[in-house]
Amino acid sequence: MxxxxxxxxxxxxxxxxxxxxxxxxxxxxxxxxxxxxxxxxxxxxxxxxxxxxxxxxxxxxxxxxxxxxxxxxxxxFSGPQLQPNHSRERARMSQIISVIDNYGYWPMVRQVASHRIFKPRFGERTDEQEIKRGLKASAPVLDAIEELFTGRQFLVGTHLSLCDIHLAPMMAYFVMTDEGTAMLSGRQQLSRWWTYMQEHPSVVATDPGLPPYQSSISES
Ligand SMILES: N[C@@H](CCC(=O)N[C@@H](CS)C(=O)NCC(=O)O)C(=O)O
Missing domain, CATH: 3.40.30.10 (Glutaredoxin)
Structure with missing residues (x-):
């Protein structure tokens, strides 16, 4: 295998x-x-x-x-089950994953984190307007997930599920920006979730770090 x-x-x-x-x-x-x-x-x-x-x-x-x-x-594969058995919890998990993919990834990662964190490191120009648009579009996504939060420690049910795993890497980049941290702090359940998730062993073990700064700023 x-x-x-x-x-x-x-x-x-x-x-x-x-x-x-x-x-x-x-x-x-x-x-x-x-x-x-x-x-x-x-x-x-x-x-x-x-x-x-x-x-x-x-x-x-x-x-x-x-x-x-x-x-x-x-x-x-064997190991902990990452999808709830209960049909409504499983549906909620799938719904949160779709929300993240369709409405969260682009603003949180490609507009906010990419422009604030990555572009400067790759020697590319940051577009503040993109960040502004990304923050505006991220707010309803965080609100929706806060509203859909039905678990205690995890987003859905009582165990870690695929929607926690889907959101964690995006949240990790989003909160590396001051604006992302401020936006998360206004959402109580998600803030508590992230406090826990960022220490979760598989999240810690897969942390890629950040790319080193490249020296020149390109004109493109
Ligand atoms: N729908 C795809 C999205 C994957 C995706 O967008 N990955 C990014 C990296 S995080 C990528 O490959 N981006 C390349 C590009 O935008 O050209 C999936 O769920 O796998």
Whole structure:
């Protein structure tokens, strides 16, 4: 049984898959693919028609789309169950994952965290307007998840589930910005959740750190 995870070290979606694999204690090989580079190896192009990361390869079974990957990992490997049994809790978990994918990822990660944290490190220009737009769009997402929060320690039910795993890497980047920290502090349940989640072993073990600063600011 060979498991490969093809992904980018700083990618939130790759980290989601890594957390699920860590929870299930699956041994796997990480193959680094940076989807933001012009050159993407032919081998990866053949696996993912949309050239996003991550992609999981389990023997001859190739799977892309992170929420499909985490469900497959949960269903295929022993270890703690990461999806609730109760149909309403399971539906709530799926709903939160969809909210994160469809409304949260872009503003929280690509507009706020990317422009505030990553672009300066990659020698690229920060666009303050993008950050402003991202913060505005992030607020209703945090409100919605705060409202949907039905668990105590975790978002849904009594155990860690795939929606906690989906949100954690995005929240980690979002709260690296002062604006993100301020926005989280206004949401009591989510703040409590993050205090706990940031110390959770699989979240700590998959922390990619931050890229080092590159020296020049490009004009593009
Ligand atoms: N729907 C995809 C989204 C994955 C995704 O957007 N990954 C980012 C990195 S976190 C990516 O590959 N971005 C490359 C790009 O935007 O060109 C999934 O669930 O796997």
């Amino acid at each position: 060979a498991v490969e995870l093809h992904g980018y070290q700083y990618s939130v979606y790759t980290r989601i898959a890594r957390i699920a694999l860590a929870e299930k204690k699956v041994n796997y090989t990480h193959i680094e693919v940076d989807p933001f580079q012009e050159f993407i190896p032919e081998q990866y192009r053949a696996m993912h028609p949309f050239l996003r990361v991550p992609t999981l390869k389990h023997d001859d079974f190739i799977l892309y789309e992170t929420s499909a990957i985490t469900r497959y990992v949960d269903d295929s």
